[in-house]
Amino acid sequence: MSRIQQIISAGKPTVTFEFFPPRKPELSESLFKTIKTLEAYDPSFVSVTYGAGGTTRKTTHDLVSRICKDTSMSPIPHLTCIGHTKEEISGILDEYSKVGVHTILALRGDPPQSDPNYDRKGDDFQYAADLVRFIKNFESDSTPKGAFGVGVAGFPEGHHHTPNRLLEMAHMKAKVDEGADYICTQLFFDNHAFFDYQDRCELEWIHIPIIAGVMPITTLGGMKRMAELSAGTNFTAKLLKQIYRFQDSPEDLKKAGIDYAIEQCQGLIDQGCDGIHLYTLNQSNATVEILKQLNIKR
Numbered sequence: 001m002s003r004i005q006q007i008i009s010a011g012k013p014t015v016t017f018e019f020f021p022p023r024k025p026e027l028s029e030s031l032f033k034t035i036k037t038l039e040a041y042d043p044s045f046v047s048v049t050y051g052a053g054g055t056t057r058k059t060t061h062d063l064v065s066r067i068c069k070d071t072s073m074s075p076i077p078h079l080t081c082i083g084h085t086k087e088e089i090s091g092i093l094d095e096y097s098k099v100g101v102h103t104i105l106a107l108r109g110d111p112p113q114s115d116p117n118y119d120r121k122g123d124d125f126q127y128a129a130d131l132v133r134f135i136k137n138f139e140s141d142s143t144p145k146g147a148f149g150v151g152v153a154g155f156p157e158g159h160h161h162t163p164n165r166l167l168e169m170a171h172m173k174a175k176v177d178e179g180a181d182y183i184c185t186q187l188f189f190d191n192h193a194f195f196d197y198q199d200r201c202e203l204e205w206i207h208i209p210i211i212a213g214v215m216p217i218t219t220l221g222g223m224k225r226m227a228e229l230s231a232g233t234n235f236t237a238k239l240l241k242q243i244y245r246f247q248d249s250p251e252d253l254k255k256a257g258i259d260y261a262i263e264q265c266q267g268l269i270d271q272g273c274d275g276i277h278l279y280t281l282n283q284s285n286a287t288v289e290i291l292k293q294l295n296i297k298r
């Protein structure tokens, strides 16, 4: 069992949080306050997103380094193929090994929406599986081979670039065969989709932990933005009924969204899911409420 798999299996249930780097320098301190608040809930790890093409290379690195230095939590930085050469990825891995990072979430990333003709010829890695292989075999003067565990993304409701759902699972399996240590899923609102995905992984002989991505809806605008970003995600009728009832009352709507996420997490835990990854959107209050109601404080 790899180090990150040991960390995940020690969680029972594993709880992890996701943050994105601050969009403006003046937001750094309030984000760090959020992170310190959530530290009390002892997550197995926290992950930090990456702007595909390196748009957040410095801010992701700065946040990850600060989490290593100023908290007891293990940060897992995301890293994308899009817009990067092998040399750039090597430099980033060396920087992370110096600050004590032990695991990377390896992603393909998406070409920028602003550039529909984005040319990927300059990218040394086409798919996440290529990046998984590179990270697993990476070594340099300052980084020993095998320094990093690797996580990968999973899509219980499919991925928009691969409508063939059998092929999609073969691509998932390729990431695992390259050495991925765990899967973290896209957010979903229908637990059946997750349980079915677990079963389909089982059928592909994928036996690494699968952590379920859960995002509480806290505003109507946020839900609409998320529907755009997570194309293909089913916003279930059950969720929409709960949310639309409170369109004119933001506080009640937020409570309804959090209640839905609590019920979803409880259902996942009851079925023995390997872990829950909460998309915090850099706010602590919804996450704290969910953890309190689930009585998860370790």
Ligand SMILES: Cc1cc2nc3c(=O)[nH]c(=O)nc-3n(C[C@H](O)[C@H](O)[C@H](O)COP(=O)(O)OP(=O)(O)OC[C@H]3O[C@@H](n4cnc5c(N)ncnc54)[C@H](O)[C@@H]3O)c2cc1C
Pocket (backbone or CB within 6 Å): 048, 049, 050, 051, 052, 078, 079, 080, 106, 107, 108, 109, 110, 126, 127, 128, 129, 153, 154, 159, 160, 161, 162, 167, 168, 171, 172, 175, 184, 185, 186, 187, 213
């Ligand atoms: C948990 C999570 C975290 C994320 N964090 C970030 C982030 O920090 N930054 C960011 O930019 N994006 C992030 N994303 C979004 C992600 O980068 C995009 O959804 C991207 O389109 C897919 O990435 P992937 O790693 O799954 O790619 P891949 O596994 O490479 O798959 C991408 C598509 O290509 C297909 N495919 C794979 N291999 C082949 C092949 N050999 N031949 C043909 N087709 C193939 C797959 O079926 C899929 O449709 C995240 C997604 C998730 C679920």
